Amino acid sequence: MLERLELEAFLMLAEELHFGRTAERLHVTTARISQTIKKLERQIGTPLFERNSRHVGLTEAGQRLRDDLRPAYEQIEASLEKATNAARGVRNVLQVGFLGAAAGQLIVQAAQLFGRRHPGWRAQPRELQIVDGLRRLRAGDVDLLVVSLPHNEPDMVTGPVLFSETRVLGVSSRHPLARRDSVSLEDLTAVRMLQVAEAFPDYWRADRTPALTPEGRSVAPGPQFETLQEALALIDAGEGAFVMGAQVSRFYARPGVVYVPFSDAPPLEWVPTWLVTNTAPRIQAFNQAAQDITTRVSLDISR
Structure with missing residues (x-):
């Protein structure tokens, strides 16, 4: 049976894909998160995460466990919240x-x-x-x-x-565009655009991941992602780029990712x-x- 920390650590790490940020959110040490995940993997008998010095990702078994556990965890949290609110009046x-x-x-x-x-x-x-x-x-x-x-x-x-906020292009720090003061929508032909998973409507996907530039030039599609942390990991690894709001430079700073403002795109x-x-x-x-x-x-x- 899963202990509460094991459950929270797994689901939080599945969301963040970063041991340090997971530890910060749960107010424990990074070593504690690592030990907890290793214990959980031994208990289940298979790796739940793929990790190296630059990337953390879910294995197929980890994805299945996340999808099975999250609804039940959210229901438990909602029940506890209702009880707490009732006690507080x-x-x-x-x-x-x-x-x-x-x-x-x-x-x-x-x-x-x-x-x-x-x-x-x-x-x-x-x-x-x-x-x-x-x-x-x-x-x-x-x-x-x-x-x-x-x-x-x-x-x-x-x-x-x-x-509202300025639009920026999140791109690998090793990409030539990372050395620019600004980029234009036509510069999207120089990168592969990461794709949001199918859950979002086509009109939104076309706005954030256009297939064509304003002048009609093709933009190459990149890998799909489901969370912002997955997108940042893919950008860091040089797998593609993505259009985001300027808030990322403050809240989601990452050494391997550079956020370059657009000179010709409307604000978000x-x-x-x-x-x-x-x-x-x-x-x-x-x-x-x-x-x-x-x-x-x-x-x-x-x-």
């Missing part, structure tokens, strides 16, 4: 999902303001992965989700833009979205809190 909880650290920074501050304005209510920030954000919103795991445009889902409503804009069928007043109340936070506090999304 919090009657209602608004689950607010976010993708990326800058959105998370905003959501945490907005949640605090929302709680002060609406006694008996609590907004719970929930970090989601890029490939399952829309699915989790549709499944009811979160009530609200902060996403980047474009966003055009018929069953969802979008609120006003909360913040972030908005709240929720299901058309969810007409609860608390949605608008939280959106108002988020808007008020953005007018009062700088998110400091890039250095």
Whole structure:
């Protein structure tokens, strides 16, 4: 039977694909995480991660275990949270999902303001992965989700833009483009563009991983990824590049990855979205809190 640390360490490492960041999030040492994973692999009888000095990745057995364990773990966490909220006298909880650290920074501050304005209510920030954000919103795991445009889902409503950021190209530090002060959309022909797994709609994928430049030149596709950490590992290894927001230079600094700003690409804009069928007043109340936070506090999304 898995101990709690084994379960959390495995799922966190499966998400981060980095022992140091996993240790930081769980408030233990990197050595403790390494020992815990090795113990788990001995217990199961097969490697769960492939690791070397530059890369950590899930094995096929690790992927299966992650997919089997995550739903059960999330259900347990949700039950514990409900019990905790009941003990604290919090009657209602608004689950607010976010993708990326800058959105998370905003959501945490907005949640605090929302709680002060609406006694008996609590907004719970929930970090989601890029490939399952829309699915989790549709499944009811979160009530609200902060996403980047474009966003055009018929069953969802979008609120006003909360913040925007410059687009940058994440590229290996060994690539010639890494030595440039800026890049253009035409420069995408010089790299392979990493592909987001199929969970995201075609219009979003076309915006972030275009097949053609504005002048109609072909852009070569690269490997697929499911999480930002997977994308960064692939970029570090020279397997491709990806278009991201400038927040990565602050929150996701990595020695082998350089973030070069675009000179001719529009900024990335972030908005709240929720299901058309969810007409609860608390949605608008939280959106108002988020808007008020953005007018009062700088998110400091890039250095």
